[in-house]
Amino acid sequence: MDIEIRRVTSKTELKKFVLFQLKLYKDNPYWCPPLVVDELNTLRKDKNPAFEYCEAEYWLACRNNKIIGRIAGIINSKANQRWKESFVRFGWIDFIDDIAVSSKLIETVTEWGRSKGMTGIQGPLGFTDMDPEGMLIEGFKELSSLAAIYNYPYYPEHMVKLGFSKGADWVHFDINVPEVIPEKVSRTAAIVKEKYHLKTVVAKKAKDFIPYTKKMFRMLNDAFNELYGYAAINEKQIDLYIKQYFGFIRPEYVSLVIDDKHDVIAFGVTIPDMTYALQKCNGRLFPFGYIHLFRALKKNDAIHMYLIGVRPDYQGRGALALVYSDLHKSYLKHGIVKATTHAQLENNYKAISIWKNYDSRIYTRRRCWEKHFHLEQSI
Numbered sequence: 168m169d170i171e172i173r174r175v176t177s178k179t180e181l182k183k184f185v186l187f188q189l190k191l192y193k194d195n196p197y198w199c200p201p202l203v204v205d206e207l208n209t210l211r212k213d214k215n216p217a218f219e220y221c222e223a224e225y226w227l228a229c230r231n232n233k234i235i236g237r238i239a240g241i242i243n244s245k246a247n248q249r250w251k252e253s254f255v256r257f258g259w260i261d262f263i264d265d266i267a268v269s270s271k272l273i274e275t276v277t278e279w280g281r282s283k284g285m286t287g288i289q290g291p292l293g294f295t296d297m298d299p300e301g302m303l304i305e306g307f308k309e310l311s312s313l314a315a316i317y318n319y320p321y322y323p324e325h326m327v328k329l330g331f332s333k334g335a336d337w338v339h340f341d342i343n344v345p346e347v348i349p350e351k352v353s354r355t356a357a358i359v360k361e362k363y364h365l366k367t368v369v370a371k372k373a374k375d376f377i378p379y380t381k382k383m384f385r386m387l388n389d390a391f392n393e394l395y396g397y398a399a400i401n402e403k404q405i406d407l408y409i410k411q412y413f414g415f416i417r418p419e420y421v422s423l424v425i426d427d428k429h430d431v432i433a434f435g436v437t438i439p440d441m442t443y444a445l446q447k448c449n450g451r452l453f454p455f456g457y458i459h460l461f462r463a464l465k466k467n468d469a470i471h472m473y474l475i476g477v478r479p480d481y482q483g484r485g486a487l488a489l490v491y492s493d494l495h496k497s498y499l500k501h502g503i504v505k506a507t508t509h510a511q512l513e514n515n516y517k518a519i520s521i522w523k524n525y526d527s528r529i530y531t532r533r534r535c536w537e538k539h540f541h542l543e544q545s546i
Contacts, residue, residue, distance in 0.1 A: 170235070170271050175225035175413050181210060184225050187234050188261050189449060192317070199311040199442045200450030201299075205411075209298065210239070210259070216403035217294035220245045222283070225259070226275050228268050236262035236269065240276035241294060242283055246398035254537075255280025257290035258298070261318070262325075269325040286541040289334055289396070297408060301337045301510060301533025302326065309530045310424065310472050313441050315511065316340065316533060326536050334537035335395040337510035340522050341530040344504050348495045349524040356492035359485035364427045367493045370418040379423055380409045382431040383476075390476040395512055396535065412436055412474070419501060420470060422493040424486060433486040436474040436495050439467035440507070469505040470473060470498060475518070483517050491521060 175184050185206045192198040205454040210225065210317040221243050228236030257276045262268045277288055292300045295372065299316045302487070304323045311317035359365065370376055376383075388399040416438055424433040444463035448456025472494075477486045498506065511518050 169230070170268060170399075171229045172271060172275050173227045175227060175230055180227070181225065182205065183234060183261035184227060184237050184259070185210070187227070187237050188367065190234075191261055191263070195317075196319045197308060197310055198446075199313055199315070200445050200448075201313065202445070202452065203450045204260065204404075204452060206450075209294070215294060216401060216407055217243075219403070221294050223294070224279060226272065228262065233342050234270050234470075235265070236260075236519075238262075238272040238276055240279050240283065241292070242280065243292075243294065243408075246396055250396065253284060253286040254289045255283065255285040255287070256291050256292040257288060260291055260299075260302075260322075262322075263302055264319070264321045266325055266328060270329060273329055280541060285540070286374075287537060289535055290533060291535045292396060295400055295404065296391060296394070297400070298405075300396075301535055302333075304336075304532050304534045305529075306339075310442055311531075312474055312488060313445060314324070314471065315531065322410050323534065331538045335533040336513045336535075337521070337533045338369035338513050338525045338529045339510060339531045339533075340508040340519070342506045342508070342522065343526040344495070344498050344506055345526065346499065348492055348499075352488045352492050352495070355365045355485040358499055360491055363432075363484070365424055365432055365489060365491070367485070368419070368423040368425060370423075373413050373416050373418050375418065376413060376421065376423060377409075379425065379429075379431055380413060383423065383434050384408060386434075386478050387474075387476045388481070389479050392479075394515070398459065415464065417464060419497045422497075423488045424489055424493075432479070432481050433470060433490050434475070435490040437470050437472045437494060437506070439464050440469035440471050440505075467532070468502055469507075470503050471476040471506045472506060475509060487518070487521055490502030 171330055175181050185203055212218045221241055223239060223241045225239045227234050237259060238257055239259040241258060241372040242257060254274060260272065262272060291302050298326055299314055301316060302322055303316060303318045307320050368379065370472045384405040391397045424526060426432055441460060441463050444459040446458045
């Protein structure tokens, strides 16, 4: 039967767009549902400040009036300007195992991008680096997380068939938290703390971090500036992320390193593993989903390292060891035995080299795919 591509034009269709993944991954033990309300807010033009410099359209693939795929097309003008590229991004891509469906979805975003003057397509990417990115290519039988995209093994097979090639790979590390902080990490942390007159902020409540949060995200722009595809976030986005991250964090799982001028040098935002809780509530807060999430925040022996950053002039100087040493002390105090890292570029050696000091392994790998239009006339 013919595949019909429908552009999402209403709130009702947008909700169907978001909920499609819940049907596609129903009963999958490795998939972590996103919070539906967060997905909707990210995709809505009246809710997401990224639309100040991004364009986006969403499409559903249907057959016999049944949804069989979805895709978002995004043009991030700030990222294109930063990297001197003309890419249209694809994201929120999901489809049944039918090459005709995935081809039609990619073709739709490609033609939309061409109509906007783009010369290539890349993804999966979101509006910013704060959105989940990368298609899973290794670790299909590993538990996913709120901040990581999960997909079936046939996804990357389709991308290869459609002529895409590797743009970049991100890796996630799984770490067994040792009962003693590794000697090299502890020693490096002590040295850098004394040498550069650094200290960690002691916070009893999340609001104790508020005087530093804007500085933290502004520093993040500098820290991530050279990372693949990154584009600086604006002040409205910073306010949004402060609300998202610091509205529910446990302060004992956040490390904030400052200098004697109270400037932010490095930070680590980590939260208890929410995957099982999200699976129980299927991505919905109501009527009882918030109870599962609350319990996961309060009683947990696993942690996810969601956001780590070091100011560029302190990268490679040991500031990262100070963050991890500070977090490690808290993990031991509160019974954390397992940690998983945020997505880290496989060639970001300054960031990933520290895991050599731990009992760690790469447990998942995700890829951003690229394809330039000038190499072919059609898909």
